[in-house]
Amino acid sequence: MTGLINAAPTEKPEEFRNVFVFLETRHGAIVKSSLEMIGIGKEIADKVGEKLVCLLVGDHLEPMAEEGARYGCDKVVGAESVDLEDFKTMPYAHYAAQFITEEKPNIFLIAATHNGRDLASRIAVKSRTGVTADCTVIDVDTKERILLANRPVYGESTLAEILCKNHRPQMATARPGVFKVPDQLDGKNCEMDIRKVNVDPSLIRKEIVGFRPKEGFDITSAGIIVSGGLGLGKKEGFTLLESLASELGGVVGASRPAVDVGWIERDHQVGQTGRAVRPKLYIAAGISGKAQHIVGMKQSDVIIAINSDPDAEIAKYSDYFINDDLYKAVPEFIEAIRKIKEKKKEMEVSA
Amino acid sequence: MTLEIVVMIKQVPDSQEVEIDPVTKTLNRMKARNVLNVADDNALEAALSIKDRVDAHITIVSMGPPMADEAILECMGKGADRGVLLTDRAFAGADTYPTGLALAAAITKLGKYDLIFAGEETSDSSTGHVGPGVAEFLGIEQITYTHSVEFEDGYVIGERELEDGVEIVRAKPPVVVTVLLGANIPRRQTLRKKIDAIRKGVETWTIQNLGIPAEWVGFKGSPTIVRSMKTIKEKERAAKMVRVEEIGGLVRELAGNGIINVEAEEK
Ligand SMILES: Cc1cc2nc3c(=O)[nH]c(=O)nc-3n(C[C@H](O)[C@H](O)[C@H](O)COP(=O)(O)OP(=O)(O)OC[C@H]3O[C@@H](n4cnc5c(N)ncnc54)[C@H](O)[C@@H]3O)c2cc1C
Ligand SMILES: Nc1ncnc2c1ncn2[C@@H]1O[C@H](COP(=O)(O)O)[C@@H](O)[C@H]1O
Numbered sequence: 001m002t003g004l005i006n007a008a009p010t011e012k013p014e015e016f017r018n019v020f021v022f023l024e025t026r027h028g029a030i031v032k033s034s035l036e037m038i039g040i041g042k043e044i045a046d047k048v049g050e051k052l053v054c055l056l057v058g059d060h061l062e063p064m065a066e067e068g069a070r071y072g073c074d075k076v077v078g079a080e081s082v083d084l085e086d087f088k089t090m091p092y093a094h095y096a097a098q099f100i101t102e103e104k105p106n107i108f109l110i111a112a113t114h115n116g117r118d119l120a121s122r123i124a125v126k127s128r129t130g131v132t133a134d135c136t137v138i139d140v141d142t143k144e145r146i147l148l149a150n151r152p153v154y155g156e157s158t159l160a161e162i163l164c165k166n167h168r169p170q171m172a173t174a175r176p177g178v179f180k181v182p183d184q185l186d187g188k189n190c191e192m193d194i195r196k197v198n199v200d201p202s203l204i205r206k207e208i209v210g211f212r213p214k215e216g217f218d219i220t221s222a223g224i225i226v227s228g229g230l231g232l233g234k235k236e237g238f239t240l241l242e243s244l245a246s247e248l249g250g251v252v253g254a255s256r257p258a259v260d261v262g263w264i265e266r267d268h269q270v271g272q273t274g275r276a277v278r279p280k281l282y283i284a285a286g287i288s289g290k291a292q293h294i295v296g297m298k299q300s301d302v303i304i305a306i307n308s309d310p311d312a313e314i315a316k317y318s319d320y321f322i323n324d325d326l327y328k329a330v331p332e333f334i335e336a337i338r339k340i341k342e343k344k345k346e347m348e349v350s351a
Numbered sequence: 352m353t354l355e356i357v358v359m360i361k362q363v364p365d366s367q368e369v370e371i372d373p374v375t376k377t378l379n380r381m382k383a384r385n386v387l388n389v390a391d392d393n394a395l396e397a398a399l400s401i402k403d404r405v406d407a408h409i410t411i412v413s414m415g416p417p418m419a420d421e422a423i424l425e426c427m428g429k430g431a432d433r434g435v436l437l438t439d440r441a442f443a444g445a446d447t448y449p450t451g452l453a454l455a456a457a458i459t460k461l462g463k464y465d466l467i468f469a470g471e472e473t474s475d476s477s478t479g480h481v482g483p484g485v486a487e488f489l490g491i492e493q494i495t496y497t498h499s500v501e502f503e504d505g506y507v508i509g510e511r512e513l514e515d516g517v518e519i520v521r522a523k524p525p526v527v528v529t530v531l532l533g534a535n536i537p538r539r540q541t542l543r544k545k546i547d548a549i550r551k552g553v554e555t556w557t558i559q560n561l562g563i564p565a566e567w568v569g570f571k572g573s574p575t576i577v578r579s580m581k582t583i584k585e586k587e588r589a590a591k592m593v594r595v596e597e598i599g600g601l602v603r604e605l606a607g608n609g610i611i612n613v614e615a616e617e618k
Contacts, residue, residue, distance in 0.1 A: 002487050004456050006567035007448045007574045026515055087518075089483070089493050114513050118495040121447060121480035125487040130448060130574030133478035152583060153477075159581045167574040176514075205492040206526070209508070210519035224611065248611055260533055273532060281610050302610050303588065304601075320601060321590045329595050336602040340613045 007128045009166035013106075016168040019045040020105035021054045021073075022096060024087075024115055025064050030071075033111035033176035038071045040179040041109050044140045044147075050106070051075060055099055057092045059085040061194050069190030072182050077103065078194040083204060087115050089122060091203040097126040105169045107140070107147050112173035120173045130164040131171035136178045147172060156272070156295040177220065177276045217251075217267050224250025224281045227270055227297070228258055231286020231307065231326060235263040240330050241285060247337045253277065253297075255287045271296035285326040289314030306330065354407040354502070354524075356398045357458055358431065358468040359485065360391040362415050362422035363475045387422045390470025390532040397500045397530045398468045399430045399538065405502060408432050412457050414442055414450060420553040427548030428540030434553040435461070441558040444570030447476070451484025453568045456561040458489065465524035466507060471496055471531045479529065486527035493527040494520050498534045 010016070021041040024034045038054065045052040054068045056078035065076040079095035096119065100108070108123070110116045112134045124131035137150035137159065147170035149162045164170040219225065226245040228237055238252060245252050254268045270277055272292040282300035286307065287293060294317055297303070305318035306326045315321045322329045364383035398409050411426045413419055414437040423434035437457055445453070458464055467489075469482030479495070486493040494500075494509035498517075501508045507526050511518045558565045566572060593601050606613045 002490070004452060004459065004488055004563060006452065006564070006572050031514070089486075089495075093487070114496045114511070117479050118483055118493065121451070121478070121483040122487040122493075124480075125448065125451065125484050128574075130446060131480065132575060133447075133480055153580075154475075157583060159583050161578045161581075162575050163578050164575045206494065206520050206522035208518055209521045211516055212519075213516040256533075281605070298585065302605070304593075305590075315590045317585070317588060318590050319588050320593050322593045322595065322598070324595050329598065332595050332598045333602065336599040337611070337613060339599070340602060340606060344613060 002125050002128075005128065007130065007167060010129070010168040013166065013168050016104045016106040018051045018053050018103065018105050018107075020100070020103070020108040020169060021052065022108070022110040022116070022119070023054050023056050023064065023068055024111060024113060025056065025058050028060070028063065030064055030067050031111065031113065032181060033113055033116070035071055035181045036176065036179040037109045037111050037174060038068065038073060039182040040138050040174065041107075042072045042182060044107060044109075044138065045074075047140050047142050048145050053077060053103060053105060055096060056080075056194070057084050057095050065192055065194055066187065069187030069192070070184045071187075072185060073190055075191040075193065079197045080194055081197050081199050083199040084197075086208040088204065088206055088208075089118055090205060091199050092119055093122040093126060094200075094203055095197065096123045100127050100169060106145055108169040108171045109138070110171070110173045112175050116173055120171060124171050127169065127171075129167035129169060129171060131173065132162040132164070133173050135172045135174045138172060138174060138179075146170070152295070156291050175276070177278075214267055217265075219251060219253055219268060219270065219275050220277055222251040222277070223279050224248045224283075225253040225270070225277055225279045225297075225300075226250055226283045226285065227253035227255065227287060228264075228285050229255035229287030229293075230257045230261075231288075232258065232263065233286070237286070237326075238264050240327070244283070244330055244334050244337075247334055248281070250279070250281070253282075255293050284314055284318070285330060287314055288312055289317055352406075354401070354405055354465050355461075355463045356401065356407050356409045356466045356468065357461065357464050358391070358395050358398050358409060358411050358426065359454055359482070360395065360411055360413050360422060360426055360470070361388045361473050362386070362413065362419040363388045363473055385418065385421070387425055388470055388473045388475075390472060390530060392470075392537040393532060393534045394468040394470045394528075394530040395426050395429060395431065396535045396537040397497070397528070398466070400535070401466070401500070401502045402430065410435060410461060412454060412461075413437065414445075414453050414457075417555070420555070423553045424545075424548045425540060427551065427553075428545035429538055430544060433551070434548075436553050436555045437557075437561070438555050439557040440569075441565040442569045444573065445568060446573035446575045447478050447480040447484055448574055449568040449572035451481050451488055452563070452572065453561060454481065455485045455488035456563050457556060458485065460556075460561065466502070467491075467525070467527045469527065469529045471529050482527050482529040489525070489527075491525045491527060492522050493529070494522060495529040496531055497528055498531050500528055500530065
């Protein structure tokens with residue numbers, strides 16, 4: 001426990017070297033967003049000629065350590081115990097902080113998943129340092145070895161560059177889905193230091209008593225998304241969007257209020273508090289285009305907006321703007337696709 | 352035995368009305384209306400719904416400018432029993448470390464605490480780091496990102512939303528619980544409670560009340576600094592107007608560009 005103590009500047013910051021990455025694991029594998037951290041961590045480490053050290057906490061860590069090695073870690077350290085099998089904040093933060101004390105990393109990156117954020121701030125307080133949340137751009141000043149942590153603020157309108165000059169490690173969490181998963185290597189040159197530990201019982205104060213897995217639907221992997229918002233006016237609107245999505249071989253997405261009123265399940269939600277998606281085609285029907293929605297879909301290749309309000313904000317984020325009632329436009333869309341498909345079929349038959 | 356609950360709330364500029372001062376690169380709070388951070392309202396509701404069932408006493412703690420007492424009074428108007436506002440020049444410009452430190456110092460000073468509620472994040476700094484930071488300063492466990500919280504047989508049971516599912520966690524108090532935005536439907540104030548709240552008033556504490564040095568909090572106590580702010584340039588999009596009668600043409604264009612696939616699928 002840290003106690004009521006300030007974040008005093010770190011005494012010999014020059015002694016801190018290397019880039020640390022926390023590897024979050026689920027069901028025996030490293031989560032994708034942590035692999036992304038290996039990618040950006042390695043990039044930063046290479047720029048300053050340092051090592052990438054990855055940190056595992058859990059049980060049966062060997063396969064995950066090997067996985068980390070294949071993705072490019074120079075060293076994997078880990079604390080292993082049956083008591084660490086489930087994610088529990090206090091013991092996880094304890095071992096992370098212990099490895100920080102031992103290894104003295106200059107930079108420490110964690111994927112900004114819910115568990116990642118749960119942990120990051122506690123590790124930072126334990127180490128009496130700062131942490132920048134949810135970065136989308138991460139770089140390093142190669143001379144001073146200062147982390148340049150950039151995070152979007154004010155409804156994603158502005159990018160703030162945040163520095164932590166006098167404290168070590170310089171910590172950041174990074175937004176999932178922004179950085180690239182690195183290519184796999186043979187992973188032979190990775191140093192391993194996985195230790196069996198005895199967890200102090202006073203650190204075990206919560207118990208995971210159940211888990212309900214998501215029922216397989218993952219909107220982030222869809223190539224085409226047809227999203228609906230409050231403009232649908234009723235739950236049945238999603239049935240219409242479902243037909244369009246199925247004609248296109250895509251899936252249905254939603255704005256947050258459409259989820260909140262219960263028209264569709266939360267795993268369909270796109271945006272700041274939903275999922276960030278980047279499909280080939282994103283169709284937004286009856287969505288106004290508020291910043292919190294836009295941030296989740298603006299990376300899409302092509303965006304079509306359908307909105308009856310000529311001044312809807314969504315227009316300026318769209319490649320094509322259908323300024324009309326979606327109940328007229330969507331059926332027309334479905335019809336148009338069917339017609340083309342019919343024609344193709346006829347041509348194939350006659351050919 | 353009365354369950355002692357603390358709810359940490361923050362008054363934030365209404366996210367729909369925020370402007371950024373180009374010189375100081377900070378939020379121009381003068382222009383926007385100030386409101387109770389939405390997730391904190393959900394956190395309060397979670398606390399109140401426990402108080403509906405068991406003997407509990409709720410204290411609101413907030414760090415902010417003097418006018419933040421409005422947000423605290425609003426919470427009391429909904430059923431919180433006591434309000435404490437940490438307000439002092441020394442607190443200004445804090446990042447999450449000293450914010451957590453000041454709040455943890457205040458909670459320690461309150462004496463006994465069983466449950467400490469916070470929102471998942473604030474709309475103005477959106478880090479979600481303050482709740483867990485407080486838990487660390489106090490040396491207690493936390494259950495974050497909950498959409499439901501129950502208190503039964505001396506245990507807190509929280510359902511946490513994770514990327515791959517919902518995790519059900521059980522812990523004994525004291526524990527910090529952070530609540531998702533939209534986790535519940537916050538109740539309204541009642542006239543009666545509102546009047547009581549105004550009569551009771553909000554206690555204001557300065558740095559002196561916390562028993563920690565002034566250099567530990569606020570800007571001076573913050574390990575991070577904002578070096579620069581840049582407007583994010585959006586990809587320019589054409590917003591080409593398409594009338595409903597032209598959708599057929601649009602679909603052919605998309606098919607031609609390989610954006611959509613119109614091969615009749617095998618049935
Ligand atoms: C902290 C925070 C996080 C948030 N996270 C998210 C998030 O992750 N995702 C998200 O989406 N939102 C999020 N929001 C909410 C966001 O601010 C907006 O409120 C929301 O995106 C608006 O949803 P909407 O466009 O469906 O509804 P509205 O804003 O009500 O827009 C409805 C639109 O439909 C149009 N319309 C109405 N009828 C028709 C019709 N017949 N045909 C065509 N158009 C029609 C209207 O012109 C209007 O533009 C968040 C908010 C906060 C404060
Ligand atoms: N100044 C503050 N005063 C009281 N509570 C706060 C303050 N800042 C943050 N919090 C609490 O911590 C949560 C997370 O805030 P943040 O880390 O700023 O995203 C908020 O939802 C509040 O419950």
